[in-house]
Amino acid sequence: MYDSGKLSDELDLDKASSEAETGAEQVAPMTRFRQSLQRSMKLYVSVSRLVLGQSLGQNRWLAATGVAGVLSFALLGMGVAALVSPYSNVETAALTADQAPQIVALDADGPVERVTLSEETPAPDADQTAAEDATDETVAADASPANAELTAPATPAEPKEVQTKVAINDGETLMQVLTDAGADRVDAYHAIAAMKPVFSPSKMRAGQEVSLTFLSNPNPEKDQPSKLLTAISLQPDIDRAIQVNRTEDGSYKSEEFQKELKSGFAHAKNTISSSLFLDAQQAGIPAPIILEMIRMFSYSVDFQREIHPGDSFEVFFDRKFDEDGIPVKEGQIAYASLTVGGKPYRLWRFKTADGNWDYYDENGNSMKKFLMRTPIDGARISSGFGMRKHPILGYSKLHAGVDFAAPKGTPIYAAGDGVVKIAGWVNGYGNFVEVGHANRYETGYGHMSAFAKGIRPGVRVRQGQVIGYVGSTGRSTGPHLHYEIHIAGKKVNPLGVKVATGMKLGGKQLASFKANRANVASQMAETPLMTRVAQASETPKAN
Missing domain, CATH: 2.70.70.10 (Glucose Permease (Domain IIA))
Structure with a gap:
């Protein structure tokens, strides 16, 4: 057939028309907006001229209003045109699969994952899938509870209670002891103030032990000490204890505790081989009791010249025992005797009706003389x-x-x-x-x-x-x-002076004294003599 070539021309025309339409579609929005703005400006200008021309001479305020309106719209149009003009030649972008942006997703509970908007990714081969599964299982195993403590953050250490014992040195105050041990000075001051109503710290003697309790805080907050004084305890006497505790409101409160001690007696006697003091110690008699014996007989006996080997002594005194039966406190001498050169001197403790006590011999005569023979011990x-x-x-x-x-x-x-x-x-x-x-x-x-x-x-x-x-x-x-x-x-001569004796009991007081003598004799008979074996554990303690 004969080809006139029209079909080809028509196809080219259609193609050009299509391209023109496509370009028109891209440019049309901006062009239409610009044309619309131009028409609006022309319309406003025409209206303004009409209004001004018809009413300029009649109503000046109306004319001024029209001019202001025209200028306002003109300025608005210019502003919009200035904003839009940079984008007048920008073409619409087409999103393709190859040029798609990547989106980053943040997961608070897991690792960061990147998702790409693209075509379908080819499926991995079997070996790669198996390796990824094994990796996932390993990660899961590491996150199991058994390994949780390896990954969990370390918790802050808890405060601990710490107890310590300190001894008072000669010339040292309780405040020094507390602050040297780590107590805050303010806490130490309030703790001592709380103690004073039951015990004065000034009465503490050198060597006395004090137990302290602290709350040690390894993570102290601001303005908070690392060691908090929570308790003080001491025992000023064998039968008394003092406790100071910190309360919940931060203040301190003191308490006094009385220990229940059992009353009893001790009975000892021995022959003097060297001196009264040394032989009495070997018999297990505490030093305070020995010194009291020397004072009792110092009015009648010269211990420097009259005591000789072969002389003897005997003493009966009361004492206190703890719950284990161990002697912890010495009392008073109820009876003591000293035989010097074959002559016995016997004395009993007795309290008279006026409340005063003294030592008396078997006839009710006071041991005291007007003057002591020797005004010094151990010389x-x-x-x-x-x-x-x-x-x-x-x-x-x-x-x-x-x-x-x-x-x-x-x-x-x-x-x-x-x-x-x-x-x-x-x-x-x-x-x-x-x-x-x-x-x-x-x-x-x-x-x-x-x-x-x-x-x-x-x-x-x-x-x-x-x-x-x-x-x-x-x-x-x-x-x-x-x-x-x-x-x-x-x-x-002090050694040759004859001095008068002291008080002599009579009447009812003498009868009461004799009854007391009989009672002491009965108690002595029931109390066994102290033995050297028992003396080893009977360390004398301070009253």
């Missing part, structure tokens, strides 16, 4: 009364007293009740005390290292009260006590 006579060659002056001179050699600092007792007349330095005597007694008696004490607290002229002292301490002041070659007795101003 030996180094020089007696009479003429002698003075060790320092080098010539013979009356030694108007008795010298008792003793270590420096040994307590010196007042020989009897009286008033201090001299307490100061006297040439030759050094630190010297003179006490005036009844019946024109006076006693003098020389070469003291120091005076006891409160000893000064005019002060009244009682028999057995500490008035000073052994020293070597003045003309002295070593520590000792120089002891004198004056009667009506005349110096006499």
Whole structure:
């Protein structure tokens, strides 16, 4: 057939028309918007001219309004055109599968996953799938509860209660002890203040133990101490305990506890081979009881010259026991005897109707004499009364007293009740005390290292009260006590003075005393003697 070529031309025309339409579709929106804006502007301008032309002379306010309206619309059109003009030549973008953007999805409970909008991804082969499954199982196993503690975050350490014991050093205060142990100063102050109503910290002695409890906080907050003082406990006496606890509101509260101790008696006796003190210790008698025995008999016996091997003693006293039967506190002597050179001295403790107690012999005579024979314990006579060659002056001179050699600092007792007349330095005597007694008696004490607290002229002292301490002041070659007795101003031998005895019981008091003697004798018969085996566990404790 003959081909006129029209069909081909028509196809080309259609193709061009299609391309034109496609381009028209892309440009048409912006073109239509621009044409519409131009027509609007022309319309507004025409209207404005019409209004201005017809009413310019009639209503000026209407004309001004029209002009303002035209200008407003013109400005609005210009602004819109400025915003749209940069995009007038931008063609519409076609999204294809190859150019699709990637979307990132954030999963709070898992790892980040990327999803791509694309054509279907080819399925992986079997080996790759198996490897991925094995990896998934491994990850799942690691996340199992068995391995949870390996991945879980570490929890903060909890506060712990810590207890410690500290001992009070000589001259140390409780505040120092608490702060040195780690207590906050403010907490320590309030804890001590809470303790004072039941126990004064100033009464604490060196060596006393204090138990402290702290709450140790390894993660202290701001303005919070790492160690919080929660409790203080101490035992000032064997039968008393003090406890201070921190309350919930942060304050401190104190409590006092009394321990129940069992009352009992101890009975001991022995023969003297060296000295009363040493042989009494070997018999298991505590030191305070031994010293009390020496004081009891010091009015009648000279322990330096009259005690000899073969003499004997016996003592019966009360004491306190804990729940395990261990002696923890010594009481008072109920009966004691001392046989010297075959002569027995027996004394019983007895309280009179006026409430005062003393030791009396079997006839109701008080052990006390007007003056003590030896106003010092554990001393030996180094020089007696009479003429002698003075060790320092080098010539013979009356030694108007008795010298008792003793270590420096040994307590010196007042020989009897009286008033201090001299307490100061006297040439030759050094630190010297003179006490005036009844019946024109006076006693003098020389070469003291120091005076006891409160000893000064005019002060009244009682028999057995500490008035000073052994020293070597003045003309002295070593520590000792120089002891004198004056009667009506005349110096006499202290060892030869005959002094009156003390009180004598009579009437109802004597009958009561004899009944007490019988009761003590019955108790002694029921109390076994202390043995050396038992003494090993009977360590004396402070009262």
